[in-house]
Amino acid sequence: MNDDQLLRYSRHILLDQIGIEGQQALLDARVLVIGAGGLGSPAAMYLAASGVGQLTLVDDDTVDLTNLQRQIAHTTQRVGQPKAASARITLADINPEIALVALQERVDDARLAELVAASTVVLDCTDNFATRHAVNRACVAHQVPLVSGAVIRFDGQVSVFDPRTGSQPCYSCLFPQDQAFTDEACSTMGVFAPLVGVVGSMQAAEALKLIMGIGASLAGRLLLLDGLHMEWNSMRVARDPCCAVCGDAALSV
Template identity: 55%
Template sequence: MDDDQRLRYSRHLLLNEWSEEAQDRLLQSHALVIGAGGLGAPALMYLASAGVGRITVVDPDVVDVTNLQRQIIHTTPRVGQTKVSSAAEAIAQLNPEVRVQTLACAADEALLNEWVPQADVVLDCTDRFAVRQLINRMARQHARPLVSASAVRFDGQISVFDPRQPEGPCYACLFPPDSPPEETRCAMLGVFAPVVGMMGVMQAGEAIKLLASLEDEGAAAAHASLSGRLLLLDGRTWHWTELRARRNPDCPVCGEITTPGA
């Protein structure tokens, strides 16, 4: 790290649990962010501002004026631009040191098989159940931690699914693939912008802690990830509910896997 970087990241370096080694790990890390909408927009900004060295962002859509109520990485002049190019432009203005790879396409199995193994952490910022299941399966197959969140109306939820934790659940343990819920996308039902923003910011926070390996700084107890926990937010009252999430031995994705790669 050079002096300019020490100045840029000084407020993290002042933390007792944060060292130059932790910051160097961030600078060398790669985050795969799938979705540059309500969740991905704030997540991308905080990943970039914290110094994640490489970010790959996947999204097939273009910026629409209706996105601007919550997707804070985009701007009015960039309406009609692809979301990934808009996000890359914003990141370059915020932190030009970050290397951004843009993929203006849907996240299918072939794409995930190529990009998930290259990443150190995966952020699921999508809003379709089938895509979430596919991302979870690929993250589990390639033994990559997955930070997953969702938000609709005034409700949000977030968890981490880390295949490096032998007893940790995967997304399919909590939400079985054969029991899809009724699709509740914000385009049809609306979403309170601060709630989806909070979920995206928390996704970035979980990813940054994983990438910086704060447990290596002697702070494991104080910085436990959300693996094995599901946080639910009611934005009407700002009430949080924490549920313990256990691995399902009959899960079709991870039920027969005892260790990553087994």
């Protein structure tokens, strides 16, 4: 690290659990954020500010006026612009020293495999089960930890799915991909703006901890937030040996 970096990240370096080694791990990391909306905005902003070496944003949508109530990486002047490109401008203003890759595309399984394989950790900041399951499959296949978040109305949830240990559940253990789940869109159900900031920030925190190898992650736990009454609940999630994605039969193929 040069002198400017030592100064920029000095408040991290002062923490015994991080120090020079932890901050260097962040500078060497490659993080993939899928979704540059409500969750992806705060998550990516904290990752950029913290000095993640390369940050790749994937989103095929454009900025809409209705997004601005909660998607803080975007501005009124950027309505109509691609979200990935808009977020890139914000992140570059926060930290011009890191490498930023903005991809305006809807990634298929092959593209996901390519992006995930090149990543240290992946953040799923999307809003539909099909994409979440596709991201989970790629992370399991390439043994890359996944930080998942979701928010609707006044309710939020966040968890970590870390396939590197072989003993932790994947996203499909919690929400089996062969079961029917109804996607609840913010456009019809609504969402309390600050909650995406809370959950997105927690996703960033979990990702940073995973990169640096500090603390205990949310792997094996689902953290639930009732934002209307400001109550947190935590539930244990066990690996399903019959899971179609990470189960014994699936992994032996």
